Ligand code: ATP
């Protein structure tokens with residue numbers, strides 16, 4: 466018996482071919498590589514408790530997909546016929562979230578297991594759910610079957626279920642086949658799926674980048690025809706999607722796919738316009754910054770959207786600030802603030818950027834002219850600034866991207882940081898109490914149609 470590349474056996478004895486959407490292919494335990502050992506204890510606990518209470522419960526989405534690809538899943542999502550309220554009754558550590566798409570989160574410290582209830586199939590002219598544009602505005606009608614649940618998912622490779630009752634993998638739309646061919650294909654008519662939720666076009670770019678998959682022609686065609694609908698998506702949702710694209714360790718690839726598919730404008734309109742005009746500096750700056758961010762993530766170092774956004778907007782901010790310096794004789798720091806005041810609203814019309822990121826983003830910018838002064842006590846104070854490291858990294862990036870006249874300055878700062886007084890300032894900054902932040906649990910948006 467030949468093993469399929471990604472852990473599914475071909476010609477397997479237990480597999481029953483999928484004849485129609487309602488009759489799935491069942492891949493028996495002996496014919497796939499998903500093992501309970503690879504599923505988190507917490508996810509197993511939720512799967513079993515639901516099952517023991519008489520409900521269906523399945524692992525679904527990225528968890529199954531990544532395990533079949535022999536990769537470590539980012540998180541585990543569960544699908545069940547229990548309603549969110551019934552899930553809540555079973556788990557005292559459960560909270561219900563989401564309005565457009567109500568979900569149960571079972572919370573184990575920092576680990577959150579997301580449990581989604583089968584939704585009923587959408588019916589034609591279902592005005593309560595689908596808005597005039599065809600976009601799904603709410604989706605909270607329960608009582609669906611597993612087949613309905615599968616149909617509502619985006620890509621065939623995201624629509625595979627691991628059944629905790631017999632350890633089989635259930636495949637309604639030939640997702641296992643697509644996994645082996647390494648191709649993204651929408652479940653159902655591609656254009657309709659993008660119209661229902663245009664964010665799926667961005668998700669296509671993200672999964673293609675993350676998994677190194679190609680896209681089926683229908684996916685490419687649907688994106689081309691319907692991507693304009695991304696301009697109707699609330700900026701807060703696009704911000705979250707931008708984070709997933711650029712802060713998951715495959716930002717370089719995601720950026721490339723977004724550009725190929727002409728979707729960058731919906732996330733970073735200013736950057737997109739510069740790149741389209743052939744601006745070599747922006748090209749290099751973004752390339753270096755994304756590679757740098759990917760490297761940091763692979764090395765488990767912290768990353769912040771403040772830095773990525775600072776990079777994306779910098780060429781415009783710098784150009785505009787120079788204009789204010791020249792034409793209105795503003796000093797460099799106020800000129801940057803003026804430029805930022807002009808440009809940030811343009812970015813916020815595309816994606817939101819919470820204050821906790823936009824404030825440090827501005828600081829990275831305003832520290833750039835301040836870094837030109839390298840003498841005396843002031844320099845040491847600057848090194849003690851909590852944002853110094855990010856601003857210095859930013860300076861290095863600018864230099865590498867083509868502002869070669871910055872090289873001597875970068876060298877000076879490199880040496881200054883070795884100074885014992887500087888080391889003390891860095892240490893003091895590290896130990897200084899951080900400004901208090903509102904404490905709230907991490908937000909995750911899933912299944913957000
Ligand atoms: P990863 O967690 O690795 O980023 P994932 O596939 O698990 O990838 P999630 O965003 O965690 O993606 O969503 C879990 C599952 O929910 C998806 O695999 C898919 O089946 C479904 N899903 C999520 N968002 C959508 C959407 N906008 N439209 C349709 N189905 C979706």
Ligand code: MG
Pocket residue numbers: 526527528539540541542
């Ligand atoms: Mg997931």
